Amino acid sequence: MDRLDRKILRILQEDTTHAVADIAKKVGLSTTPCWRRIQKLEEEGVIKRRVAILDPVQVNAAVTVFVSIRTNSHSVEWLKRFAEVISSFPEVQEFYRMSGDVDYLLRVVVPDIAAYDAFYRKLIEKIEISDVSSAFAMERIKYTTELPLDYMAVEKGE
Structure with missing residues (x-):
């Protein structure tokens, strides 16, 4: 795991519908190496799944x-x-x-x-x-599915 993986994870946690080419550009990679990193993160179980987050009011579960x-x-x-x-x-x-x-x-x-x-x-x-x-709950003040990534161990020198 290195700083590029962390950047990729930040982007995907925010919105998993970004095109791989856009993610690659944002992290400073070409498309193929970026895609390989995403696949590796999925294979290793870092990325468990990709989901849609629904509005609870719209689906009557508020x-x-x-x-x-x-x-x-x-x-x-x-x-x-x-x-x-x-x-x-x-x-x-x-x-x-x-x-x-x-x-x-x-x-x-x-x-x-x-x-x-x-x-x-x-x-x-x-x-x-x-x-x-x-x-x-009377009011939802903060809700996120994004995990903090600053605690991740990264390879030395990164």
């Missing part, structure tokens, strides 16, 4: 709910089942196992409170959990 879950079950079998259940809900955008007072944290998107209530009811039908606490 309500964000942060769901904190506590459980008394901490077996591998329960976690596997829980992960399967959570993964089956398209409303769940993010799912984390946490340290501290909360065992799991979900970011859920729905059109309204009634839809969240339906989600909640389906969730507790499918798996036993001890405590669920929901916090509705």
Whole structure:
């Protein structure tokens, strides 16, 4: 990984629809070597996939709910089942196992409170959990999918 790879990643995180020729020009390469670098970043798993980011209002999923879950079950079998259940809900955008007072944290998107209530009811039908606490986001102040690249290790001399 070198400074050119970092530049390519910055550009792709901003907008993956840039033509390879445009990316190459911006980073100071010709098209073929730039394309090879992008392919290598994909093969190595640095670039996981290329996606479209949709407007939640336009697709009627503008309500964000942060769901904190506590459980008394901490077996591998329960976690596997829980992960399967959570993964089956398209409303769940993010799912984390946490340290501290909360065992799991979900970011859920729905059109309204009634839809969240339906989600909640389906969730507790499918798996036993001890405590669920929901916090509705009032306003999204910052949202990005771009990861900070300044922490990347780069080849020496770059």
